[in-house]
Amino acid sequence: MTDVRDQYEAFPYPARDPADEAKRLIKGSPSIPVEMDHHLWGGQRDWxxxxxxxxxxGGTGDGLVQLAQLLQDAGKPCQITYLDLSTASRKIAEARIAARKLSGxxxxxxxxxxxxEMGPFDYIDCCGVLHxxxxPAAGLRALHGALAPGGGLGFMVYAPYGRAGVYPLQAAFNTLYGHLPPKARLKHAKASFAQVPDAHAIRRNPNLGDHxxxxxxFYDLLVHSQDRAFAVGDWVEVLADTGWSLAGFTRAGLYDLTAFADxxxxxDALTQMAVAEQLRGTIKTHVGYARRxxxxxxxxxxxxxxxxxxxDAPPAALAKAVAADKLPPLRVGAEQITVNIPTKAAPLIAGINGQRTVAEIITGTALGSAEGERLWGKLAAALVPWGLLHYSAILR
Ligand SMILES: C[S@@+](CC[C@H](N)C(=O)[O-])C[C@H]1O[C@@H](n2cnc3c(N)ncnc32)[C@H](O)[C@@H]1O
Known part of the structure; x- marks a missing residue:
């Protein structure tokens, strides 16, 4: 653990400047409240x-800042505890929270x-840490022990195939430079990396850009001394071994074997996901939610x-694109995914405002209830697997 702590003291991750909080909010899964509600609480949490x-x-604070800001924007009460080994990372996270004048x-x-010793918590964010x-199983057990009944975990862990090229370099740099302090390690690793040939998997892998x-x-991706990736079957197994069950992946469509084969x-469902992961070959992280x-x-x-x-797509713009049958392909990492939505579903999309129920949306269109429900089914089947549609009563 000391090596890992030394790394994150020297190189807080991800690199963030608190002054940038004035310009943008970094958003990402897990830990978006409507997504949490959808996966963990059936869209019915009493907020x-x-x-x-x-x-x-919590690192330099991406998940922390997102959650604190989105809950404040929605006017929902929360108490958030940030925990990390690295004091340098904590300072940046604290400065980001202060820059946004967020409390709690x-x-x-x-x-x-x-x-x-700190719980119980209703929700635990653990993004990019357990691997x-x-x-990692000890970490999952400790988090399980901190979770209140009915609570949930939002996780991100590394996946192997989309990280092709990473592990040989981590092994080499650790063998060569593992005895050095972090800054010297980085310097030498960068010099060696410059000589890595163009045909090395790391230079051919469009899924990776951190370095x-x-x-x-660069350090986090290629010089890490403690890093492992989980194939989906291994991840679901370690969840089960430590008292968790998978509530869902944020982009379940990635694991859909029907895209590749009969x-x-x-x-069984888990083998299907494992085979889809092997065939897709681009999944670099597993992102999702789990409950006890x-x-x-x-x-x-x-x-x-x-x-x-x-x-994040504005409903009016999405509805317009669907009505014109000009929905651009969806970008998922380095992949482009085609999503098919019937043009007749456009008025349903236009009616989404985070407050209306599906029934109220259908009533607001010229579609009858049977046709409206049929089209809603198609719309949801196209968008939900890609994390583009969630159900939550948070704004009601
Ligand atoms: C890759 S960073 C991820 C930071 C943040 N969660 C994010 O997604 O941006 C990993 C973080 O986990 C922290 N960490 C590693 N092992 C830990 C442990 N046993 N307890 C608490 N924090 C730990 C590191 O200090 C580092 O800040």
Whole structure:
């Protein structure tokens, strides 16, 4: 752990300047409130109840700042605890929270292995951290011990195939330079990297870019001394072994085997996902949500009673593109995905405002209820697997 802490003291990750908070909010999964609600609470969380949050391994604060800002914007009460080993990272996260004048955040320096002493929490964000622990299962167990019944975990862990080229370089740089302090390690690794041939997988992998962005990114991707990737089957297995069950991946469409093959009738769902991951070859992270295995999945209300939210696309612009049958392909990492939505569903998209139920949206169109529900089904089937449509009553 000392090596990992030394790294993040020398190179807080990701590289962030608190002054940039005046210009933009960095958004990403997990830990977007409507997405959390959709996956963990059936879109029915009572947001008048304060959300007790742990950001475990919060780094320079991306997930922390996003969650604190979005909950404040929605006027929803929360108490957020930030936890990280690195004091240098914490300073940046603190400055970002201060720059935005956000309140209700407590900062702790320490290990998530001790999270059980800090809980209970209704939601735990753990993004890009567990794969850096010597024993990721111990980390998952500690987080499980900090979670309140009915709560949930938002995770991101590395996946192997989309990171092609990374691990041989990490191994080489650790063999060559692992005895040096972080700054010297980086200097030598960069010099060696410059000689890596153009045909090396790292130079051919369009899924990766961190090493080109900043020293912290280069170190985190290529010089890390404690880093492992999980194939989807391994990840779901370690979740199960430590008392968790998968609630869902944010982009379940990535794991859909029907995009590649006729699915053998006797193939179980996890094997299908594992084979799809192998065939797709581009998944570099698994991003999703998990709940305690002893918590039942929430009963979902009738579809028409649910309140839909679109991702960041403005509904009017998306509706216009769909009506004109000119929906551009969706960019997922380095891939382009074609999404098919019937043109007749355009008025339904235009009616989404985060407050209306599906039934109210249908009523606001010239579509009858049967046709409206049929088209809604097609719309949802096209958008939900790509994390572009969620259900949540947070704004109601
Ligand atoms: C790759 S960064 C991710 C930061 C942040 N979650 C994000 O997604 O931007 C990993 C962070 O985990 C922290 N970390 C690693 N092991 C930890 C542990 N056992 N307890 C708490 N934090 C840890 C590191 O200090 C580092 O800030």
């Amino acid at each position: 008048s109840q304060p959300l007790r949050v742990l950001v475990a391994g 955040v407590m900062f702790h320096t320490g290990s998530l292995l001790d999270a059980g 850096h622990l010597p024993d 080109k962005q900043s020293d912290a990114g 699915v053998p009738a006797d193939m 295995a002893d918590d039942p999945a929430p009963a979902l209300p009738q579809l028409v009673a649910r309140i839909p939210h679109l991702g």
